[in-house]
Amino acid sequence: MAFKVGDKVTHRSFGEGEIDFGPFEHYTGPDHYLMRDGDGKHVLVDGGSMKPIAKFEVGDKVRGTFTGRVYIIAGGPFFSPEEWYATETEAGDTISNTASMLEAIKSEPAKNEALKVGDVIRIPCDGLECADVKTGDLLVVAEVVGSDITVHAAPGAGQDEWYFCLRNVERIDPSTVAVVDNVAYDLTAGYRDNDGDVWRFARLPNGDVRGNWHGSTINGFDSLLSDVVADCGPLVRI
Structure with missing residues (x-):
């Protein structure tokens, strides 16, 4: 089968990797590719020596990247003309979805009380849900009522709060974020300040969230996140 740049594959000799270039014709024959292996090295491979790595397995719980609808993978993967799956809706209907239109649900509160x-x-x-939000936005919960939540909107959004059904959002590990003035900051990402400097932050053992823009190890002498927000904000995640 044909592959394209970005496809995750497994090679019979080199193991798992990703297609970085191809297909192209080599003197040994057509249908060749440059594959980046697990060590980051490029190897020359032919299409017949690889097979695609499936993005999901039957039974996985996934979400539509544009619709927000939740599905269970009921069949697949199928690879013609591109990777797709038979997916079952919460109502029990089965429809097809391409892999590019689905994402894994990493975590979800088991019950309403789990989110506060x-x-x-x-x-x-x-x-x-027609809100002024983007994929990956991190928002702070303001209220939980039954199966619905109210969240503080991101700075610059069309209104101060948005309302969502609990099942349509993903809960974030609190150790990976910090909240200042009802704005969530991702401690795994970098943030650009109003001077163009890029900051990174970390939570120290004493609970302080501090960071710097010069790339050195973050310690107790670095700036508090709250001070950086006040003095150098707004901070933009990159």
Whole structure:
């Protein structure tokens, strides 16, 4: 079968890798590719020596990247003309979805009480429930009522709060984020300040969240996140 740049594959000799270039014709024959292996090295491979790595398995719980709809993988993977799956809706209907239109649900509160005011949720798709939000936005929970939540909107959004169904959002591990003035900051990402400097932050053993822009190890002498927000904000995640 044909592959394209970005495809995750497994090679019979080199193991798992990713297609970085191809297909192209080599003097040994057509259908050749440059594959980046697990060590980051490029190897020359032919299409017949590889098979695609499936993005999901039957039984996985996934979400539509644009619709926010939740599915269970019911069949697949199928690879014609591109990777796709038979997916079952919560109502029991089965429809097809391509892999590019689906994302894994990494975490989700098991019950409403698991999500509380002050927790941080991730938005799984642009315009979720018609709100002014983007994929990957981190928002702070302001209220939980039954199966619905209210969140503080991101700075610059069309209104101060947005409302979502609990099942359509993803809860974030609190150890990976910090909240300042109802704005969530991703401690795994970099942030550009109003001077163009890029900051990184970390939570220290004493609970302080500090960071710097010069790339050295973060310690107790570095700036508090709250001070950076006040003095150098707004901070933009990159």
